[in-house]
Amino acid sequence: MEVSITSGTPEKMQAGIVAVGVFNDGLLTAAAQTIDTASNGKIAAMLKRGDLEDNAGATLMLHDVPGVAAERVLVVSLGKKEDFGDRSARDALNSIAKVLAGSNAIDAVVCLSDTTMPNRTMASRVQLATRVLADGAYKFDAPKQKKSAKVRGVKKVTIVVPKVDPALETAVKNGMAIAAGMAVTKDLGNLGGNVANPGYLASTAQSLGKEFGFAVEVLERADMEKLGMGSLLSVGRASYSPCKFIIMKYEGGAKGDKPIVLVGKGVTFDTGGISLKPGALLDEMKYDMSGAGSVIGVFKTLAQMKLPINVIGLVPAVENMPGGNAARPGDVVTSMSGLTVEILNTDAEGRLILNDALTYAERFDPACVIDVATLTGACVVALGAHASGLYANDEALAAELLKCGIDAGDRAWQMPLWEDYWPQLKSNFADMSNLGGAPGGSITAALFLSKYATKYKWAHLDVAGTASVGGDAKGATGRPLPLLAQFLLERAQAA
Numbered sequence: 001m002e003v004s005i006t007s008g009t010p011e012k013m014q015a016g017i018v019a020v021g022v023f024n025d026g027l028l029t030a031a032a033q034t035i036d037t038a039s040n041g042k043i044a045a046m047l048k049r050g051d052l053e054d055n056a057g058a059t060l061m062l063h064d065v066p067g068v069a070a071e072r073v074l075v076v077s078l079g080k081k082e083d084f085g086d087r088s089a090r091d092a093l094n095s096i097a098k099v100l101a102g103s104n105a106i107d108a109v110v111c112l113s114d115t116t117m118p119n120r121t122m123a124s125r126v127q128l129a130t131r132v133l134a135d136g137a138y139k140f141d142a143p144k145q146k147k148s149a150k151v152r153g154v155k156k157v158t159i160v161v162p163k164v165d166p167a168l169e170t171a172v173k174n175g176m177a178i179a180a181g182m183a184v185t186k187d188l189g190n191l192g193g194n195v196a197n198p199g200y201l202a203s204t205a206q207s208l209g210k211e212f213g214f215a216v217e218v219l220e221r222a223d224m225e226k227l228g229m230g231s232l233l234s235v236g237r238a239s240y241s242p243c244k245f246i247i248m249k250y251e252g253g254a255k256g257d258k259p260i261v262l263v264g265k266g267v268t269f270d271t272g273g274i275s276l277k278p279g280a281l282l283d284e285m286k287y288d289m290s291g292a293g294s295v296i297g298v299f300k301t302l303a304q305m306k307l308p309i310n311v312i313g314l315v316p317a318v319e320n321m322p323g324g325n326a327a328r329p330g331d332v333v334t335s336m337s338g339l340t341v342e343i344l345n346t347d348a349e350g351r352l353i354l355n356d357a358l359t360y361a362e363r364f365d366p367a368c369v370i371d372v373a374t375l376t377g378a379c380v381v382a383l384g385a386h387a388s389g390l391y392a393n394d395e396a397l398a399a400e401l402l403k404c405g406i407d408a409g410d411r412a413w414q415m416p417l418w419e420d421y422w423p424q425l426k427s428n429f430a431d432m433s434n435l436g437g438a439p440g441g442s443i444t445a446a447l448f449l450s451k452y453a454t455k456y457k458w459a460h461l462d463v464a465g466t467a468s469v470g471g472d473a474k475g476a477t478g479r480p481l482p483l484l485a486q487f488l489l490e491r492a493q494a495a
């Protein structure tokens with residue numbers, strides 16, 4: 001989908017759809033008011049009849065409205081005027097995106113930005129709207145025997161702004177780049193584990209690197225053995241798909257600028273290993289490479305935004321399978337850091353690959369390291385599907401990420417990284433065990449990682465609850481790519 005901006009009056013705009021917002025109790029936005037005036041009160045009359053529901057995001061499509069150039073008027077509820085803010089704006093935008101994606105119209109005009117939203121600049125609103133609308137048009141190219149002949153969905157969206165300027169043009173470009181990165185993340189997540197295996201993640205990174213001009217290197221098992229990545233290799237041992245360690249290097253900054261290092265958990269399928277998972281919803285463990293998917297995807301975003309910073313992406317990619325060669329509970333492995341780990345549960349495998357990646361990250365003398373992982377079911381219990389769990393060994397970095405999450409409409413929530421939890425990871429046979437037990441399971445997982453992230457500022461995002469959704473809308477969400485992209489954008493602006 002294409003997105004652009006324009007200024008002008010909505011009733012004169014030629015398009016398949018023109019979308020305008022209204023508040024509860026018949027309060028019209030300026031754009032809705034112009035349409036209402038041009039049509040001799042069509043919107044007011046419709047609202048008076050009570051056809052539009054009160055909740056933000058409720059929609060009604062009006063056809064052939066007199067005095068309006070567009071074929072259809074999409075009226076969107078913004079909820080109560082006094083409550084208007086990020087949540088209602090997001091609900092309204094998501095609804096518009098859904099209607100546009102399912103519509104037969106070819107193009108649309110969206111007028112929401114004339115509504116006052118405190119705490120957001122016009123550029124921030126345009127970037128977010130562009131991202132949500134473009135991402136809403138994402139469709140997974142499912143391998144079905146019969147493809148539908150006509151693909152529905154609006155191809156071109158114009159957002160109406162008070163005045164077109166270069167900052168807003170950049171905001172559109174950035175929003176598009178974020179949605180493009182999210183499509184990569186979603187595709188990788190949605191593909192089955194038989195296709196999206198460690199080799200597939202590596203070749204995807206390599207082809208993106210070629211297309212968008214960043215370097216990609218892939219370490220094989222022998223390389224990882226030489227580095228001493230005994231923890232990582234223990235996880236992938238029993239899979240027919242060999243382990244890969246993917247290194248991406250984007251050099252947009254000056255030579256001496258310390259890089260930001262992003263690390264993504266790339267378990268392409270998590271059976272649990274010998275500590276086999278139960279069968280229910282096991283298909284969703286194809287999303288266990290979502291951290292990796294967001295890191296690979298954000299390299300596309302980064303390259304398209306051409307940010308003047310240096311960024312390294314590290315993806316330990318493995319498949320966690322049971323088998324005659326698999327690691328067992330009770331095995332002790334030696335990580336690249338030298339720390340030994342007693343594996344008490346082979347299903348706590350994410351931390352066993354991330355620890356070696358975190359040690360590998362030291363060689364880049366990073367400005368900071370952020371890892372992204374579908375790490376624990378406990379995080380889903382704690383925060384559900386709305387916030388990613390955030391942990392950090394540096395409060396300023398944590399605050400920065402929390403703010404970027406709000407700006408990007410992709411929020412995180414900070415969790416404690418207290419040493420008080422450490423006794424849960426004690427082992428009689430190694431420096432630590434990989435299992436902290438049920439209480440505070442997301443916290444002990446993060447605390448485990450923190451023992452490997454000692455030489456730099458580090459943050460960890462547990463995205464087990466946010467990277468995918470189940471149910472009827474089952475699929476990858478592309479999160480936390482918007483948060484990561486916002487972080488890179490704001491670091492680039494500060495540079």
Ligand code: BES
Nearest residue numbers: 288345347348349374375376377378464
């Ligand atoms: N990949 C899972 C975590 C997960 C669970 C992600 C649900 C998404 C949805 C992870 O590898 C795992 O199995 N974690 C275990 C850890 C436990 C054995 C300490 C868990 O959360 O149960």
Ligand code: MN
Nearest residue numbers: 270347348349
């Ligand atoms: Mn697991």
Ligand code: ZN
Nearest residue numbers: 267270288350
């Ligand atoms: Zn896992």
